[in-house]
Amino acid sequence: MTQEAYNGLVKGLKGLLNDYGMILVLIFMIGLFSLLTINEEEAVGTAAAEVMAEKIDKQGPGKNVLIIASTSADDMEMAVNLERILDDKGHRVLERLNGDPPSAGQILRDLQKRNETVDILAVTRNVAGWSLINNAGTKFSVCANAEILQPSSRKFPRFLKTDNLRNIADRISVIAILAIGMTMVIITAGIDLSVGSLIALSAVSSALFIREFGGDAGAGPGMLIGCSLLAILICGLMGFFSGALSTTFKITPFIATLAMMMIARGLAYKFSNVTTIPISNESFAWLGKGRMAGIPVSVMVMSLLYLAAYFVMHRTTLGRHIYAIGGNTEAAHLSGVPVNKVLLLVYTICGLLAGLGGVITASNLAGGAATYGDYYELYTIAAVVVGGTSLMGGEGKIMGTLIGAFIIAVIQSGMNQIGIESNTQKVVFGLVIIGAIVTDKYKRREISTKQMSLLLVGITVVGSTIYFFLRIIYPENFN
Amino acid sequence: MITRHHNVLSMRGIHKYFPGVHALKGVDFDLRQGEVLALIGENGAGKSTLIKMLGGAHQPSEGTIELFGEDSRIANPHDAQQLGIGIIYQEFNLVPYLSARENIFLGREITRGIFIDKAEERHRANELFKKLGVSIDPETPCNELSIAEQQIVEIAKALSQDVKILVMDEPSATLTPQEVKSLFRIIEDLKKQGIGIIYISHRLDEIFEICDRVYVLRDGSHIGSKEIDDINRREMIEMMVGRTLENEFPKVFQEIGEERLKVEDLRRKGGEKGVSFSVRAGEILGITGLIGAGRTELVRLIFGVDDRDGGLIMKDREVVNIQSPQDAIQNGIGLLTEDRKAQGLVLMHSVKDNFGLPNLDQFSRHAVLQLQKEKSSFLAQANNIRLKISSSDQLAGNLSGGNQQKLVLIKWLQRNCDILIFDEPTRGIDVGAKYEIYLLMNDLAAKGKAIIMISSELPEVIGMSDRILVMRSGEISGEIINTQTTSQEAIMELAVH
Numbered sequence: 016m017t018q019e020a021y022n023g024l025v026k027g028l029k030g031l032l033n034d035y036g037m038i039l040v041l042i043f044m045i046g047l048f049s050l051l052t053i054n055e056e057e058a059v060g061t062a063a064a065e066v067m068a069e070k071i072d073k074q075g076p077g078k079n080v081l082i083i084a085s086t087s088a089d090d091m092e093m094a095v096n097l098e099r100i101l102d103d104k105g106h107r108v109l110e111r112l113n114g115d116p117p118s119a120g121q122i123l124r125d126l127q128k129r130n131e132t133v134d135i136l137a138v139t140r141n142v143a144g145w146s147l148i149n150n151a152g153t154k155f156s157v158c159a160n161a162e163i164l165q166p167s168s169r170k171f172p173r174f175l176k177t178d179n180l181r182n183i184a185d186r187i188s189v190i191a192i193l194a195i196g197m198t199m200v201i202i203t204a205g206i207d208l209s210v211g212s213l214i215a216l217s218a219v220s221s222a223l224f225i226r227e228f229g230g231d232a233g234a235g236p237g238m239l240i241g242c243s244l245l246a247i248l249i250c251g252l253m254g255f256f257s258g259a260l261s262t263t264f265k266i267t268p269f270i271a272t273l274a275m276m277m278i279a280r281g282l283a284y285k286f287s288n289v290t291t292i293p294i295s296n297e298s299f300a301w302l303g304k305g306r307m308a309g310i311p312v313s314v315m316v317m318s319l320l321y322l323a324a325y326f327v328m329h330r331t332t333l334g335r336h337i338y339a340i341g342g343n344t345e346a347a348h349l350s351g352v353p354v355n356k357v358l359l360l361v362y363t364i365c366g367l368l369a370g371l372g373g374v375i376t377a378s379n380l381a382g383g384a385a386t387y388g389d390y391y392e393l394y395t396i397a398a399v400v401v402g403g404t405s406l407m408g409g410e411g412k413i414m415g416t417l418i419g420a421f422i423i424a425v426i427q428s429g430m431n432q433i434g435i436e437s438n439t440q441k442v443v444f445g446l447v448i449i450g451a452i453v454t455d456k457y458k459r460r461e462i463s464t465k466q467m468s469l470l471l472v473g474i475t476v477v478g479s480t481i482y483f484f485l486r487i488i489y490p491e492n493f494n
Numbered sequence: 495m496i497t498r499h500h501n502v503l504s505m506r507g508i509h510k511y512f513p514g515v516h517a518l519k520g521v522d523f524d525l526r527q528g529e530v531l532a533l534i535g536e537n538g539a540g541k542s543t544l545i546k547m548l549g550g551a552h553q554p555s556e557g558t559i560e561l562f563g564e565d566s567r568i569a570n571p572h573d574a575q576q577l578g579i580g581i582i583y584q585e586f587n588l589v590p591y592l593s594a595r596e597n598i599f600l601g602r603e604i605t606r607g608i609f610i611d612k613a614e615e616r617h618r619a620n621e622l623f624k625k626l627g628v629s630i631d632p633e634t635p636c637n638e639l640s641i642a643e644q645q646i647v648e649i650a651k652a653l654s655q656d657v658k659i660l661v662m663d664e665p666s667a668t669l670t671p672q673e674v675k676s677l678f679r680i681i682e683d684l685k686k687q688g689i690g691i692i693y694i695s696h697r698l699d700e701i702f703e704i705c706d707r708v709y710v711l712r713d714g715s716h717i718g719s720k721e722i723d724d725i726n727r728r729e730m731i732e733m734m735v736g737r738t739l740e741n742e743f744p745k746v747f748q749e750i751g752e753e754r755l756k757v758e759d760l761r762r763k764g765g766e767k768g769v770s771f772s773v774r775a776g777e778i779l780g781i782t783g784l785i786g787a788g789r790t791e792l793v794r795l796i797f798g799v800d801d802r803d804g805g806l807i808m809k810d811r812e813v814v815n816i817q818s819p820q821d822a823i824q825n826g827i828g829l830l831t832e833d834r835k836a837q838g839l840v841l842m843h844s845v846k847d848n849f850g851l852p853n854l855d856q857f858s859r860h861a862v863l864q865l866q867k868e869k870s871s872f873l874a875q876a877n878n879i880r881l882k883i884s885s886s887d888q889l890a891g892n893l894s895g896g897n898q899q900k901l902v903l904i905k906w907l908q909r910n911c912d913i914l915i916f917d918e919p920t921r922g923i924d925v926g927a928k929y930e931i932y933l934l935m936n937d938l939a940a941k942g943k944a945i946i947m948i949s950s951e952l953p954e955v956i957g958m959s960d961r962i963l964v965m966r967s968g969e970i971s972g973e974i975i976n977t978q979t980t981s982q983e984a985i986m987e988l989a990v991h
Contacts, residue, residue: 346839
């Protein structure tokens, strides 16, 4: 590699870290939770069978193997597969049992009678605990030289398992989709508090429409799409109204969207009649629960929307206008930017995306209820801010928001995995938001090392005081 | 004590490095007791950096500061206050809804027990105002005071802290001529009390009137200091720009062509008086008057920023309907606002993005940006106007005043506007950049553009205009056709009652 290319690479990496420094925080969080969730993990099912077969192979060719496993699904899978693999490899499987200790004893006695020597006793982990197996060597002479083999365990972070990672992406997709609109709004120096309530309104409306217009389970794809689009459109109108309030009527976005937040939540309760409206339509579940090539559909939708949003923000006149309005509304106006039109559009987009988030939630949870999306506006704002967008407007990056959303999901999931209860989670969550912002400000030298360390000391002191106070008054909670 | 030291302040070998910039290059700076020292230089010469060191906002990277003969360290604004240094910035540090008295004693309230001793504070505030020879009610909220009165409150605030050194950054920029006169009277008074004053201004006439000595900075270095009697205007300019200037106002009289813009009976919403005038191709029309005479308001009406109540706007003899800045821009009108920072530029965005903002229609197809095209147009324009930038990604906020004005200018040059309105085009800009902007105006006029130039600086209005309109309380109070024979006095006569 030439020096020039190397320099270019270093510069590129530096730029990336400058633009998306939060990616380091994300990596750190993933690392931290991985370390904290490392545990002994035994292979099960087919994987266990493969491991066992390898072990048996190492003992030499043409062994006589007795497979004993319990009746659990995993053990079944392991035993059947192991038998097949061993047959293929030229070993001799004397017997395969999926049963309890008495039936295992029966088999051993049979073998004893037939005087069939057992070279290897292949068992699963729980079977290895049976006293019958441990004592087989002394009780049955055919087993005198038998090697007892079980699938070995390995250390692996529970956090990094495919299921969990997919879960994180799945869970975050709705908040991440909301955060696209929120990023745009915040870059214009506005805010939208109504998105959480719009989730509920959209979920309830779509469920209601599918039940009322489509007859729930009987609704065809066209009807489902129609009902979903209608629900999304309603939210778009709510967003448009927020925008109109803050432009034409000059109500600050905070107040305008606070009002819309209450109105939308109230309407959701009215439309749902304070119950959950169930949807049993199977096709509808595809959006929220379905997978394509192993990837959740909602995650795919999210990814596409992020690509589109990135393009809009950085490659179109609309994006440039959004940034300019947030950076200096007056200058933008005097440069011929149609400020009010752009703001109306941005709030409408925010509403539409919240509507889509609501439909995905309804699909995922197979129903609509007015309680959905509680606090989502706050999680969404947190994702945007952690992602490096300033509430003062004018700066921020859409991909930063995606990272912010992932940081939040990773923390949530990580804390669940290491068994932190939900109230403590809220406290930690708040601290993480403070931490993320302060770190960012420190990096930009808006605050000094001294201030930073004072803050850390302050949080530690207050934190430990509260901890010990709680320990004293509720000792029973600290076992 | 102080009397033994002639210098109240001496800075030696001051260097200041910012990332990528060597802002001050080993500067020596002395201030004598009871003198008014003019600190002059082009924007970006290092004046602000030097002042911010005195105010405790920056620390020198190298060098020493001696105050009243003692080595001192000014680590923060509080230290500066303690050491008797007062700084009055261009943007005042007053809380709008607090009264003059509350602002003067903000953070240093006089208390009796846990209560603020209002009577004592009022008494002292009155004394301060008396000393300054003004009558301001200490209980007036600052947002109800005029700019000049607010400035006096700032001065009173500094005096209440027993300042020995007072720095004034462009104090006259927003004052009327009368107000400037009373400011000078106050400065004379402070001088007599032995306070050393550092006076920063781009208005050279004032410097000859009020200052004792001139200190010139250029590109972070000290170019020279002269007693005011040993220097003339021309020498001062040449020291600042580092080259000889032939003429302060390089006016070229163009062939005046067809009428390009005409307004008839233009009226603000709720306003009573209509304004009518026209401007022709190749013409520079100067509009002047006192602050508050309605000059900026007039052009905001033409540009569609404010709502109007009747009146016609005609472009090339055809009536055009202008309801918003977009409409104005569509009709080939460009407005270079008075306040570049608040209205002209998005300071936190790059110079290129600022340039592109009114021109995105040229740099996009179906709303998709053509970034390469934008960048190359920007670089061409920037190069043409000799905009000093490190890259097209540099933030507009990091440019000096003159360069910011050039940036605003190329925004509109790229639009190729037929009518350009310059509102105070050279305010806060150093002589070198001023000269370049005048040359550009000539160029534009030569291309047949019509130019409206609003300015409070009478020499500039007289020196650059083909024709002058004088405004007074929202009306045009007079027109001067022959700018070569007119005088500042003639204009002032029209501007005041």
